[in-house]
Amino acid sequence: MTLGPLMLDLEGQELTAEDREVLLHPAVGGVILFARNFHSTEQIAELTSEIHAIRRPPLLVAVDQEGGRVQRFREGFTSLPAVHLLGRQFDLDSEGALAAAETLGWIMAAELRSVGVDLSFAPVLDLDWGISEVIGDRAFHRQPRVVASLARRYIRGMATAGMAATGKHFPGHGAVAADSHRFLPEDRRAYVDITEDLAPFEFLISEGLGAVMAAHVRYTEVDPAPASFSRWWLTTELRGRMGFRGVIFSDDLSMAAAEVVGDMEARARIALDSGCDMILVCNDREAAIAVLEELEGYSEPAGQVRLARMHGRKGRDRRELLASADWNQAREQVRHLTDPPPLELNG
Helix, strand or coil: CCCCCEEEECCCCCCCHHHHHHHCCCCEEEEEECHHHCCCHHHHHHHHHHHHHCCCCCCEEEECEEECCEECCCCCCCCCCCCHHHHHHHCCCHHHHHHHHHHHHHHHHHHHHCCCCCEECCCECCCCCCCCCCCHHHCCCCCHHHHHHHHHHHHHHHHHHCCCCEEEEECCCCCCCCCCCCCCCEECCCHHHHHHHHHHHHHHHHCCCCEEEECCCEECCCCCCEHHHCHHHHHHHHHHHCCCCCEEEEEECCCHHHHHHCCHHHHHHHHHHHCCCEEEECCCHHHHHHHHHHCCCCCCHHHHHHHHCCCCCCCCCHHHHHHCHHHHHHHHHHHCCCCCCCCCCCC
16 A cells, blocks of 8 residues: 555544544555643553554654644643744844754654654745734744754754655745735735745755645736646646655645645645645544545555655664753753844944
8 A cells, every 4th residue: 555645633542543544545645643641641651652653654653743833742841932932032142043943843843753743844945924813933034044054954954853844835925915824825926036935945945845835825917826836836836846756735725824725635635636645634524535536546656655755764762862062952952942132232
């Protein structure tokens, strides 16, 4: 059995009989976990182990563990700051910020790998244009070169811990005010004006970025379809001009921004036909089952090969990690990573 193109969620902290039946469907390839699925480090390790044991190759297990506002697992995990803090530090101490970025990427990934999670959907590569509240402090910085530099070191830390990175939200979500969870954002800039947003993706693709997550944003002057449903953005631009060879994830197809494409079955088909390797359907089991029925017999061998590369590499078990000097040193560095003081100019 190969990895299918659908990633879905679970209702609780243990697998139910229905969960097990659904996860055996050949169109399923992964599970995304949320805060509701987490009780303790021991419980989450047992849950990921059970998910991985259901079939071969094992399903991918993912979570959003960026830090700041977006950290699904908290009790027993290091409290991670929003990465915008690194951008602020970079403006005062670039070398210190780069080192901190690598530490943050490493400790985030090492803690997740120690409980069996394959990947966190991180880092955010959107530019902080000061417009998007839903992105906001999840972005490293306004300047593309700073975002690329900090993300490069963050990704290096993740790789050391055994986790591939997912850059999001391609081609850039930072220049629109609307929250795609609730509305369809429309970016009315010409393509030439979006190239700044593309720059961090291009740089990190040249460095071997493992995956990207596409944005539910419509770039009206470029293509009428939102990027996650756009063959131009995903196949012509990302795969073609930019030469990307990693995994393309859709954002959650249950988000309001995706509704313009049609019902859930249509969203799934169009996203896959446009170039996504894996689509996410969250918080709607009925819709996820409808997608499974729609994708009966679906096969994309190249995508399956790409998805297999996203499995986490073997890391330390949790007891070994917590006893290690590098984890304790990294945790202390994160604890002391605070907002830099405001720059005061005396006239």
